[in-house]
Structures are given as C-alpha cells and as structure tokens.
Amino acid sequence: MFIAHLPAGYLITQLYLKRQCFSFAEQHRAWLVGVGLFASVLPDVDLLYFYWFDQRQHNHHSYWTHTPVFWLAIFLLPCVVVWITKQKLLLTTIVVLLMNVMLHLLLDSIAAEILWLYPVVKQSFGLVEVPAQFAWWPLNFLLHWSFMLEVLIVGTALYQLKRQYSLKYQTVNIQS
Template sequence: MIIAHAPSGYILATSIMRHIASAPVTAKAVVAAGIVGALAPDFDMMYFHLIDNRQTHHHKYISHWPIVWLTLAAASALWFSYARQSKAAALSLVLCLGGVLHVALDSFVGDIWWFAPFIDQPYAMFTVPARFKPWWLSFILHWSFAVELAICIWAFLTCRGRSNPSLQARRP
C-alpha cells in the first residue's frame, strides 16, 4: 500500500466508534488514533532512509511484525475490557487495530514477515513485477492500485456521507 493507509485508518475508526461510545473519548480523538495507528508501522521509514541506508527491507523491521501489533491490540483490548471508561485504553485499542490493519493491507502486494521473528519468510497475496523505474511506478500502474484508490474513495464517501455528528465531541 502506498496511499491508502491513512484512509483505511479513517474507515476503521469511524466503523468502530459506535462500539466505544460509552468511553469518554471524542470521535475526533478516535479518528486521529485510527489514522495514526494505520500509519505507525511506516514510521520506520525514517530509520530505513536515514540510518539503514535502505539496506534492509523495511517490512523486516520490528515495526512491521504482525506479532507486535497483534500482541499490542490484544493487550489493549484486555485493558479496554477492564477499563471501559478509560480514554487511554480506548485510544490505545484503536491505534493498535490501525497497526494490525496496516500490516494486513501491506500483505496485499507487499512482503510481510507474518511469522517473524520465528520464521524468516515473507508472504504476500499478489506480486507486483518490477517493470518500471522508479519502483513506485510499477505499483501505481499495477491493477492492485485500483484497490488503493477504492479505499481512498470509500473513506472520502464515508466522510462526506456523514453530516459530521459522529465527529463532534461525545462526552457522557
């Protein structure tokens, strides 16, 4: 995924807001947590470019290990189940679910090491052949980019389709 992580985080956050309606959290905070969580695994790009000098596929970094995000999401869900009025627990859960969503979406056409650190084997549903330079042109001209555009359109329509009462502050 190149452009659909933030929109997917928005869709995730808006779709789960009704499930945490009892938590003392604003809808804007939930949306922010969903978007940040959906982008969080790619924060490793700074290390990738500035320190690692692009020597290691950034999906091999711990920030892209599904076990990390699944463990954090499970811990956050447990925390939220015991502290349903905790703003931090609710936002932590949404953020971690955004991280899980990120690695799941990256698995569509990008290698993800689903069993890291135990097995050094990447998995992807589809492969994008390296046909063009620069590398990102191969992704944009591949059929899978239509899925990214569909996610972006879905997020846009979700945002426009609401008269934004869901994005107003919600306090008990």
Template sequence: MFIGHLPAGYISAKLLLKQFADTGVSTKFFILAGALGGIAPDLDMFYFYLIDNRQNHHHTYWPHYPVLWLTILAASSIWFKLANNKSAPALAVIFSISGSIHMLLDSIVGDIWWFAPFIDKPFALFTVEAVYKPWWLNFILHWSFALEILVLGWAYYLWRSKSA
C-alpha cells in the same frame, strides 16, 4: 501500499466509533488514533532512509512485525476490559486495530514477515513485477493500486456522509 494506509485507519475508526461511544473519548481523538495507527508501521521509513541507508527491506524492521501489532491489540483489549476509565484503552485499541489492518493491506502485494522475528520468511498474496523505472511506477501501474483508490474513495464517502 502507498496511499491506502491513512484512509484505512480513518475507516476503521469511523466504523468502530459507535461501539466505543460510551468510553468518554472524543470523536476527534478516536479518529486521530485510528489514522495514526494506520500509518504507524511506516514510521520505520525514517530509519530505512536516514540510518539504514536502504540496506534492508523496511518490512523487516520490528514496526512491521505482525506479532507486535497483535500483542498491542491483545494488551489494549485486556486493558480496555479491566479499566474503569475506558477512554485511553479505547484509543489504544483503535490504534492497534489500524496497525494490524496495515499489516493485512501490506500483505496484498508487499512482503510481510508474518512469523518474524521467529521465522525469516516473507509472505505476499501477489507479486508486483519490476517492469518500470522508477520503482514506484510498478506499484502505481499495478492493478492493486485500484484497491488503494477504492479505500481512499470509501474514506472520502465516510467523511462526507452524515450517517457513519
């Protein structure tokens, strides 16, 4: 996924904002935490390009391990339940929800190692064939890119809408 993660994080925060309204966290910080969680797994791209020299698929690095995001989500949910001041745990919850959604979205056409680090086997719902050069055209010209456009459109709608 190329353009869908940031808007997906925004959508998750926008849709859950009312459920976390009484936590004392500001709307701006809550939405920012959701948006950052949506792109956080891809921060491994810095390592991919600057250190690893593109030797390994960046989805094999620990920021793309679903077990990490599910663990953060479980821990932040427990923290949220137990805390008296719920603003920081609310930010952690939305951040981890958006990071988990990132894993789901990447699983559509990108290999995700769902059982890493325990099992070295990637999973994807669909495969993007390498037909075009440069490589990224294969993803942009694939039908799945329409899903990204839909996510972007949904985020735009929520941004412009007063009701959400």
C-alpha cells in the same frame, strides 16, 4: 500501499466507533479518529531508519516495526490492565491503535510481504508480487492492479467523510 493507509484507518475507526455498545462525547470521538489515523501509518515510522541510516539496503517491511508480534507485545499488557480497570476511553484508544496497526500490516500484505509468523517462522507472506518493470520503482506499484484497490479505499473514505459532514451540517441547521 502508497495512499490508502490513512483513508483505511479512517474507515475502520469510524466503523468500529459506530458498532460500539457505548457512545462517546464528540471530543472523545475526534480523539479516537485522530488516534486511528496516527496508528494507521505508525508502522511506516521505520521509513526514517530506511532512508537515513540503512541507506535502502533492506526492504522496510522486514523491520521489526512491520511484524505483528512486536505490536501485540507492546499492546498486550496495557490492554489487560485497562480492561481490568474498566476505563472505556483508554481501552477503546488501545483497541483503535492496535486495530489500525494490524490493518496497516494487512494492507501492506497485498502487494508486499510481511513477516506474519515471525519469530516462529522467518518467512514473509504477501498476496501478490509486483513485478519490477520500470526503473522508477513507484511506477511499478502505480500501474499494478492492486493500486485500484487503494483508489477504491480512498474514494470510499472521501464519500464517507462527505456524507458524515453533510449529515452533521444538516443537523446543525435543523437545530438552529
């Protein structure tokens, strides 16, 4: 994925917050959306290592930041502690973080491979393989059919964002 991680994070976070059985104040909703956006690109922090230290020797999807077990291990204890203490905002923050990280890995699995079963099985899994036809590697992805899925996700997020703010603007005008 190139351009769809942030928009997909926005969409899934908004959907999750809409389906919650309890509501949050506007500033808490904004916080949770920000957390979702941050987490939607968090696994790609490994790109810093990929370019600065690894000199592009290994596919960054093979790093530990792109393994579900790493993220599950990080979030398991905080999730249990917060669930026991019944802190709704903190629990929702952790759920939004984990949900967006896992969505990132799922989206990466469409046109790349992820170590979903690591460390039990050291095999990567992906939906399709993007053939290397062009010397400039991004062109291989931009011209692949899977990029249309990214465009669809971006378009849906833009539509949802426009719809949300136009409804909010109408509500403000009605109350004025």
